[in-house]
Amino acid sequence: MRNIYCSFFGHEFKITKHVTHYVKEFKCTQCNKQFTTDQSGNITALTPKHREINAVLEKIHHKKQKKKNLQLIP
Numbered sequence: 001m002r003n004i005y006c007s008f009f010g011h012e013f014k015i016t017k018h019v020t021h022y023v024k025e026f027k028c029t030q031c032n033k034q035f036t037t038d039q040s041g042n043i044t045a046l047t048p049k050h051r052e053i054n055a056v057l058e059k060i061h062h063k064k065q066k067k068k069n070l071q072l073i074p
């Protein structure tokens with residue numbers, strides 16, 4: 001169903017997940033539709049494919065973060 005508010009004012013994004021510094025998942029507080037940042041930095045609908053990519057990105061990102069933290073220890 002099309003949300004009238006969203007078609008007039010656009011979606012009202014709320015960040016639901018920080019995947020990496022650049023990729024985030026969003027949810028519209030008006031129509032509950034889910035979105036994500038794509039490779040070009042645009043906000044696009046969150047498809048199962050995107051969810052998969054984000055899960056991989058998140059894993060890689062967390063691994064990197066761990067490495068970084070270890071390097072900070074003298």
Ligand SMILES: [Zn+2]
Pocket residue numbers: 003006010011012028029030031032033
């Ligand atoms: Zn919406």
